[in-house]
């Protein structure tokens with residue numbers, strides 16, 4: 591059955607698996623934290639990127655009438671939305687309901703999330719002057735975040751809460767492109783043409799991401815994830831020289847905070863040998879590279895997270911089961927494995943399929 595804790599009892603939620611026996615321990619010793627560190631686990635932990643979101647009717651009902659970025663800044667909404675997938679699916683971790691552009695919004699950058707489009711920047715960064723005009727993220731503007739994390743940690747008990755931030759490169763793509771992009775051409779042109787301004791931009795974004803992560807960890811998050819969703823558009827040489835040092839600066843900014851760090855990107859097959867070197871304990875892998883091959887590329891010192899193609903959840907149960915079994919088997923090649931998707935949950939996903947995957951992974955891996 592389900593994850594390490596079901597908040598409230600299953601009957602009162604009208605859904606989800608029953609309460610697990612209380613043998614679970616503190617979140618800092620959860621299977622998620624242990625797997626990220628390559629320590630023995632009772633069973634393979636599983637959670638899903640974007641598990642809190644549009645795939646859940648209860649999310650759509652709760653968010654109706656509230657803008658996305660307003661919801662992200664309301665501690666009670668963040669708490670309830672974050673808990674919804676934990677109650678329903680019994681996943682082994684909660685991830686804070688937020689967005690990678692939220693630090694920009696809190697700092698004062700004019701960002702709007704347009705439904706069905708994504709983050710849109712009113713005044714894109716196109717010059718050195720634009721970079722220098724970016725406002726810093728002041729830690730004292732994150733009280734809402736600390737309140738939400740404290741509320742969640744209190745409700746979640748032994749289930750760990752994952753804090754996250756967007757990596758400097760991926761946030762730079764939104765700032766420079768002005769919104770979601772396929773080619774990220776303006777971003778790369780800026781990176782090549784304005785190396786000094788590029789360095790200042792990524793330095794600014796690495797400081798902001800570290801402030802955002804420290805606030806979550808200091809309020810009680812048990813693990814962190816850095817999302818560099820669009821790093822896959824870079825060559826390994828450009829990634830190593832112009833991007834990786836700034837992602838490393840984010841993790842360095844956590845100092846000696848004792849939380850496992852996961853570094854995730856999409857289309858990163860050629861970058862896997864580099865991604866762990868940012869100071870990660872675990873590397874998140876998209877669906878393109880089988881986990882046993884990914885383990886070879888990242889090397890023995892890292893755990894792996896992933897890597898079911900989110901589209902598989904739209905297929906039949908036989909297909910889902912076959913793919914889950916393959917990934918569980920291939921994940922054994924790494925020192926530790928956290929089962930996840932290779933990118934976020936697609937909005938049209940049947941919630942029942944996600945609950946089924948949690949149960950199947952637990953059934954296949956309970957020691």
Ligand SMILES: O=C(O)CCc1c2[nH]c(c1CC(=O)O)Cc1[nH]c(c(CC(=O)O)c1CCC(=O)O)Cc1[nH]c(c(CC(=O)O)c1CCC(=O)O)Cc1[nH]c(c(CCC(=O)O)c1CC(=O)O)C2
Pocket residue numbers: 638639640641642643644645658671672685686687688689690691703704705706707708709754769770817819933934935937
């Ligand atoms: O609910 C809404 O109306 C807005 C949709 C939504 C956003 N962030 C969201 C949600 C809830 C959900 O995913 O259903 C909420 C959201 N954004 C993010 C997360 C963290 C996670 O992935 O678990 C989460 C969910 C957190 C949680 O599950 O508690 C982080 C995020 N935002 C973003 C990215 C970049 C990327 O997509 O890879 C990423 C990282 C990778 C990912 O999971 O997708 C940027 C972003 N934010 C957003 C969008 C639009 C998505 C769409 O409309 O198809 C986009 C995508 C884009 O820029 O192309 C808005």
